[in-house]
Amino acid sequence: MKKDQLPPGRRSVLRIAACLGATAAGSLLVGERAETPGRGPAGGAAAGPQAAVRPPKATSYRLRPLAAYAAPALRRARPPVRRRPFLEIPDMGRAMVLTFDDGPDPRYTPDILGILREYGVRAMFFVCGEMATDNRDLLREMADDGHVVGNHTWSHPLVPKLPPSRIRDQLGRTSEVIEKSLGEAPLWYRAPYGAWNKHSFEIGAELGMEPLGWTLDTLDWTRPGTSTIVRRVLRGAAPGVVVLSHDAGGNRSQSVAALRRYLPELLDEGYRITVPRR
Structure with a gap:
């Protein structure tokens, strides 16, 4: 196409905010326009066997009413609900964050995990629920390697069009x-296509998550060629930059090959590849 609230026992989002500092300025609608599992580039239905995606069932996850007769209602999040996502990670020195959306996909995610493991770095994976539910072993592999697993919605819809x-x-x-x-529930989420709205910020906050966008879009979903993806990453490299790539949603062989080339170059240039502190 792949980064909130506080039930008992959860770490406070205040600790995250304290580590991250002020939210970076930026647009609330960023044109990711990536392919999605079972969907076309702009969110339209795709032909073929993947087009019939089962709609998510209603859930009371973390939004259970206080009484049997009470309807689930949003409660004001603390700290106050954000109005825009983080677009970069400040105050981390000469560090960058690599993020991968839409997976996990057994065709490409294992290779990406292997490359990250080879160089001893951690990344963030924003997973779609319909992919994660059938690839839980890859979720566990991500966590075991120290990567951050974030929420990228269930079926990658255009969020502002949803009630x-x-x-x-x-x-x-x-x-x-x-x-x-x-x-452990995710502490970060990312809106598909970078399309956020007031309800998504409020509901994400209710679920204990912070919103994370990106600074540098590789546009790898367009399959522009491995060298083009590598060039975009190296030219856009800078402290605090959040890089958007994909490990699912289409043919991601170029994304894998590009990571293998630009990751050692970033490290040679003195960048730390890391994830936000919690």
């Missing part, structure tokens, strides 16, 4: 899969 109840289903159901697989 709040559907946004809640998309995020809540995916968080539930991640928590059941890893024993």
Whole structure:
């Protein structure tokens, strides 16, 4: 196409915000326009066997009413709900964050994990629930290697076109899969296509997550060629930059090959490849 609230026992999002500092300025609608599992580039239905995606079922995940007769209602998040996502990670020195959206995909995610493991670096994977539910072993491999697993909704819809109840289903159901697989719910989420709205920020906050966008879009979903992806990353490299790539949603062989080339070059240039502190 692949980065909030506080039930008992969860780490406070305040600790995250304290580490990250002020939210970076930027547009709330960033044109990712990537392919999605079972969908076309702009969110339209795709032909073929993957087109019939089962809609997410209603869930009460982390939004259970206080009484049996009470309807689930959003509660004001603390700290106050953000109005825009983080677009970069400040105050981390000469560090960059690599992120991969839309997986996990057994065709490409294992190779990406292997390259990251070879160089001893950690990254962030924003997973779609419909992919994660069938590839929980890859979720566990991500976590075991120290990577951050984030929420990228269930089926990669255009969030601003959904009513709040559907946004809640998309995020809540995916968080539930991640928590059941890893024993810990995600602390970060990313809107498909970078399209956020007020409801997505509020509901994400209710589920205990911070919103993360990106600074540098590799546009790898267009399959522009391995060398072009490498050139975009190296030219855009800078402290605090968040790089957007994909490990699913289409043929990601160029994304894998590009990572193998630009990662050692970034390290040779003195960049630390890391993830936000929690």
